[in-house]
Amino acid sequence: MTTAARLPRPAIILAGAATMMSLGMGMRQSLGLFLPPMTHSIALTAADFTLAVAVQNITWGLCQAPVGAFADRHGMRLAMMAGGVLYIIGMLAMLVAQGPVMLAVSGAFIGMALACTASSLAMTASARAVPAEKRSQILGLVGACSSVGTLVIAPIVQEILARWHWHVGVLFFIVLAAAMIPAAFMAGAVDRMPPPAERRATMGEVIGSALTSRPFLVMATAYFVCGLQLIFLTTHLPNYLAICGQSPMLGASALATIGGVNIFGSWFAGWLGARFPKYILLGLLYVSRSVVITLYFITPPTPASTIAFAAAMGMLWLGVIPLVSGYVAELFGTRYMATILGLSFVVHQLGSVIGAWGGGLIFDAFHSYDYAWRFGVTMGVIAGVAQITLGGPVLPGIGRRPRPALVGG
Template sequence: MERHGGLRGTLPILVGASVMLSVAMGLRQSLGIFMPPLTAELAISVADFALAIAIQNLTWGLCQPFAGWLVASWGFRPVMLAGAVLYVAGMALLAGAGGLVAVMLGAGLTIGVAMAFASASMAMAVTARVVSPERRSTLLGVVSAAGSVGALVAAPIGQILSVDHGWRVGVMGFVVLALAMIPAAWMAGRVDGLAPPASVPGGSDGLTARAALRVAARRAPFVVMTLAYFVCGMQLVFLTTHLPSYLVLCGLDPLLSATALGTIGGFNVLGSLFFGWAGGRWNKPMLLGGIYIARSLAIAWYFVQAPTPESTVLFAAVMGFLWLGVAPLVTGMVAEMFGLRWLAMLQGVTFLSHQVGSFVGAFGGGWVFDALGSYDLALQLGVGLGLFAGVVQILFALLPRPRLPQPA
């Protein structure tokens, strides 16, 4: 099934990548749990906390192409280990925060750099290197599903510790969980000892980094996918950042936010497995467009009515199924277009667009709430842009694909 030595050689690599991704994504997706008590104790606004999360996402996106370039120069293991250590440091800094600056440095800048070095793009690039092209999409979906398991564990632990002992103890619980990223990154780094993968026709494996970027910028499918990815980040990070606050404003039990985030994580597993499997059988850009449209319709349905515990859990289940399913599709498309040598870097370029959208979703949502006293405008913009991105992605997928030139 796997290349470069069979299952015995690649299974530890896949397990390491899965654990690293699970912890990294699970913890950062659950930070919104701490927003109400943290902002109250430190006397900062919702917009201030949202700005820290926005800085995290923007830093993550800005550093991701650079991290991908470092992988081609240094290898995966040193890059991912550095990211794991930074992640622990960022959580520890947040746990001891005494004001806005420490929140910005911990939850924002440090964790943002850590995510670029040791989370989704790295785990996906590692997986793509050790599995055969025929099984790539399915295995990418399996590893992507692991990124959802972390939220199932982190959200309830963080919420219970925060309610019973205060938000600082809750964040310290996250510090302990983050330590698991270090041995996981070491295991996943065994990919550096494998033989280099074969090139793909019309790819960029034989090019320099700068030439590979130029080739990608001229590929219309890559450009459309990258721009649509902006909306993906905007919608998802808006929800992870502001849904807990929205539920509190609506007078619902604060523990419901942990239930919702945990439900997202659980159904995320199913969605990642499904879209990983589907991406190996059907048109990946069409599937991407369908995800964006379905998400937007689900958001519109949920927020036009007063939330209840039942509707919140149902909404979380639908969004969870549609959450990380984009990861195996995007990674698979980039690998098919350009090969594997510069996969981490080029996927980082697409992810930069995603994270600019995440910045807008986190900070823009908080700014709109502070300015207008409600999330209505932010939701309207999120739904409208999501429908537009989905339709454009599908329409472009219907166009005939041009014959790709061979690299010089």
């Protein structure tokens, strides 16, 4: 048997990565549907629930770089399969929660699980499985497939919550988390692919290269707003619609619409990323999100306006993932891609904490989300303009380029 014959087929790796990320992100983006029943069932406040979501996101952010470093050095399969197990533990903790402490513990385990199974490792596995000239389109395609989770999971879990106790919804999530483990095994076949032709480097060199690259620092800082806007919406949109007198099913339908349209939106972002500068596309995406959010929140929501809003946001939702992942690969190669994506993701998750917990605190204080969405819109415009004007390649004699030892792949 030849060496080529023993190599895993890229299609298996890509299918596993897309399935794993679809399940993990689909559950994560549907957790906001549990806010109304859990706050009524176990006497939580909105801030209590969103604190658990904030713990999830900050844990995810803090764990992402170490998990990425572990996967880069010791293989991705073990890290990703461990993530499925951690997801199950997190959902079991949510199942037995009777107050904010155990709910926060659940959030911590889910955060660790997402560091092992969500965008950073899934996109790194996908990028290593294909040639560089196909990378942007493939990342967009995997990101598009991953959106199927939100499209399918959100309406199913809302139907479960409407008919039965919220415990049944959590049990459903435990089954989905268990299904992530075989998908992670498939994606982990990337460990058998030939390593990128890049010089071995110490972790200090990897981090130093990223932290002295202006394009990376600008991109990572703007990534803060991505976390802030998206987690605010997934966590608080169902509750916002409920206090506006809309059907609970509308929130689930909106999340499903976001996931469905994002199937095309992520693929389209990857297609554009192969043809236009990724840093400009990222900036336009952040500004566009802010415009769409403003148009929706300045008037009372209706079913029609909510679905239209969800469709527009779906075009702009996870398209950031193939663009950020592709730009990191352009700047630094794929050998340490998981580590470097992890560094940027810390900033992203700080934004997620502000979006989730900050939104809950604002709602509890003012009984309105007005100040929250206005803050998110303002930050989005600032981030978008900064990304476009400052996030491009470093010109000769200005700033510093990534170290050539890490470029390639």
